[in-house]
Amino acid sequence: MNGLLEDARSLELDRLRHDVHDHPETGLHLPRTQQAVLGALDGLGLELRTGTALTSVVGVVSGARPGPTVLLRADLDALPFPDGPRHACGHDQHAAMLVGAAHLLAARRDRFAGDVLLMFQPGEEGHDGARLMLEEGLLDTTGSRPVAAYALHSSASAPAGQFSNTAGPALAANGTLTVTFHGAGGHGAWPHRARDPIPAVAELVTALSAVPARRFDPFDPVVLTVGSVHAGTRPNIVPAQARIEATLRALSDDTLARLAAVAERIAHGIGAAHDLEVRAEYTAGYPATVNDGAEADLVGAAVADLFGAERFLRGGRPALVSDDIGRVLAEIPGVMTGLGACPPGRDPATAPGNHAPDAAFDDSVLPDGAALLAEVALRRLAAADPAAG
Structure with missing residues (x-):
């Protein structure tokens, strides 16, 4: 749709993913990861700012006309292990997918009204980075509180390319x-x-x-x-x-x-x-992550149009893991959507899950995730733009 997927495949997002993956950083202060993200966004003409209490990156892709704001979020931090930090939860993929979405949206800024707020967040793994970003004024960045927020989360034990979400309580x-x-x-x-x-x-x-x-x-x-x-x-x-x-x-x-x-x-x-x-x-710790039903439907429709309805699983069981995206969704309606990334040669039914020392993720899903993030932002902005009707 609108060439999003084709353009996403041309971005070589695996290079950024592997750069972040090979230099994992934990907690709230990720100086090298922050520089990798800033470098990948350089030249797009975005309004960018960095955090003070943490090494966050906030970007704004502004459309051709004034309008509402939609938020897209990726977390950045790795997990601590006894033998050192590593990206065993897919956050390196999240960073690459959101950077990809930024490129896709920047190339289409003449096609939408409003702003897309990019939230690159450290400290998800137990450090409450989302709370700190909210305290630093994240939701007021554009002067218009976001009307919706979207995030993707890779799963090492779900079939590669399968998107899924559920309305209501999704994470604990x-x-x-x-x-x-x-x-x-x-x-x-x-x-x-x-x-x-x-x-x-x-x-x-x-x-x-x-x-x-x-x-x-x-x-x-x-x-x-x-x-x-x-x-x-x-x-x-x-x-x-x-x-x-x-x-x-x-x-x-x-x-x-x-x-x-x-x-x-x-x-x-x-x-x-x-x-x-x-x-x-x-x-x-973190509040529950509660997905908005209408936003979950919007994501499902976008997946069906981009990839086919068979790629979307709706209404799965909530999980009793936690994520501080719940703090954002407590402020504005939105949805966390899962993206399967089980690599070839592994059975999703038995593959090590996220946080396992030997968790692995398939990079082939990176363009899909970037295209979906861009598409849901464009759809939500169009839905709120009277001129789009």
């Missing part, structure tokens, strides 16, 4: 619960002279594992996973304290808050039963 809200039991240490030969926190921790882990199935509606799912347990130094020493750390997830912010309250109440009850002091600390 999350938080972290840390519980520390304080007792009294002693010698393992005389446990009755100590106040041992280890049995309490064991009881707490078992009790928390039953919470999702026994305290919450299965049609409003929650996850409570204890991922870290710390206690003791020697087999014959009763430690003075023990600690667990757990991730809590739900498809609504209200349900997550209730889950946290239940978990804290259980921790305090078990601590009291064991005559221990209890310190329970809950830290809220």
